[in-house]
Amino acid sequence: MNFELNKSIKILERTPAVFRALFQDLDCEWATINEGPKTWSAYDIIGHLIHGERTDWIPRAKIILGDNEDKTFKPFDRFAQETLSKGKSTNELLEEFTRLRQESLQQLKAWKLTDEDLNKKGVHPELGAVTLAQLLSTWTIHDLAHINQLSRVMVKHYANDVGPWKNYIRLLKDL
């Protein structure tokens, strides 16, 4: 096992800056390109991360740590951003994500979680029993998995521009 709370916090608190470094004040289409119909752009991903701050990670941790006997999480809506992001600019979403993530981390740190807390369990509506450590591990690499996704989308945007170098770039070889 590699999970450590402090190691996770280091990533979680850096993710908004990574997204701002890539997309803030950008006047071209890198934030809105995707991999085709029903695939996600960076803009979609930021909206998805915002919804996660509001309804997924900290709310589920609260259920695990709280006194309520029913430990079942509410299902997470993976498509909420389709309506919730409407009319918002990428900069507005980046600001919202930055603020919400700061609030989430304030809460996470304020709990001063013990090993006993990290072993407490909740019930995922599809996956069944999960520990708080597993929830926090997933939160951490969920950020990184979406950075992985958006970088893949951006690489593919130039698939037909690199000429013979296509053979050297793993993500383009099979296109």
Next chain:
Amino acid sequence: MNFELNKSIKILERTPAVFRALFQDLDCEWATINEGPKTWSAYDIIGHLIHGERTDWIPRAKIILGDNEDKTFKPFDRFAQETLSKGKSTNELLEEFTRLRQESLQQLKAWKLTDEDLNKKGVHPELGAVTLAQLLSTWTIHDLAHINQLSRVMVKHYANDVGPWKNYIRLLKDL
């Protein structure tokens, strides 16, 4: 074709900030984990990008744009960082990369490249004839492909910590 010079510059000038956001002043192992023997960590990747600034992108563009009749590029050493990064901290490499990339972009902008320039050709030692536009496209997505790589490495670091969520994370499903 999606390549535009200004669109590429937007990415190239942001990459050092993305790396700093992720790895500067980090007191845990996210920058040095890899996927096993002979695979690269973020630390290795930053060294590789530094060597690219020194010997690959701008030097090759100079060959394409220059007066010398022999347009053949020198082969790029993909493993130079194994010796060149020795003894340097991640912060030192980040600083070096940031400075070298700024210098590269100063040169790139100073050329005020025309469409005619972008169609000029050099000779890659393995791939044969390539245009300046293809070189600059490759430089751009080479950054992004390495962000893709390091985020993959970091996701896998928690492969055994996420419990049943493993099934929801594409990069972990097949591990």
